[in-house]
Amino acid sequence: MPVPKGFKHSEESRRKMSAAREGKPHSEGRKAKISLANAGKVRERKHRKVCACGVVFLTAAQNAIFCSLRCRRAAKGHGLRHAPAFAHFPKQCAICASKHELVGDHDHVTGKPRGILCRNCNLAIGNMFDDPQRLRVAAKYLEGRLMRLYVAGPMTGFPQLNFPAFHAETARLRAMGYEIVNPAEINVDPSAGWLECMRADIKQLVDCDGIALLEGWAKSRGASIEQYLARALGLRVYDARNIIGLAGDMPVLSTDVIAPAEAEAA
Structure with missing residues (x-):
């Protein structure tokens, strides 16, 4: 069977290798070697980084960007807050003044930037369909x-x-x-x-x-x-x-x- 350009193995060979690896556990000897190699190994957090949310943190990974998984998830898909159009907005939530998990907020009709919000406030107004009247009613309900x-x-x-x-x-x-x-x-x-x-x-x-x-x-x-x-x-x-x-x-x-x-x- 001809092998496609750029591949070392034919499709049939790759299928056989995948089937051979599926569900195959490490042997006891292999587990012992891995355990011995990791024993006593301490990853020193020597790299000082600044997260996109503004938090300064120490990490062992030289290429780390975010201080936490939550910050990474918040920034994913919301990187527009780092765009030049948002540069003049204060780096805090325009609603609750939080400085954590910040995202860029824009008008979904015109596309124009409105400000910077925290993840929770951004989700709240989004779930209210950006409707001021609905938000006023919700406030009255809570009060x-x-x-x-x-x-x-x-x-x-x-x-x-x-x-x-x-x-x-x-x-x-x-x-x-x-x-x-x-x-x-x-x-x-x-x-x-x-x-x-x-x-x-x-x-x-x-x-x-x-x-x-x-x-x-x-x-x-x-x-x-x-x-x-x-x-x-x-x-x-x-x-x-x-x-x-x-x-x-x-x-x-x-x-x-x-x-x-x-x-x-x-």
């Missing part, structure tokens, strides 16, 4: 916080400034598990000026996760401003009538319609 909604609606021109409607909706939503910010509880003085009330309300609105709009909100100047500000800030905007429950950090809606500002304003 035991509820979804915070601001109730907005018309007041001026209504009997008792429409406070009964605000209180009724607040009680209904709180019974479902929401944390509610009620302007009727913020501005208890009916003689307070419109601008004074709006200033107090907006301070509370910006700290909320979303806004629940009462019926007739589009005819109210203050509620329209609050609705516009909530959308501009990226808060969730709902028609209060559609909210029928709470599942985790997401309202359960009776319809798929989310507060159509244009439709009601029209």
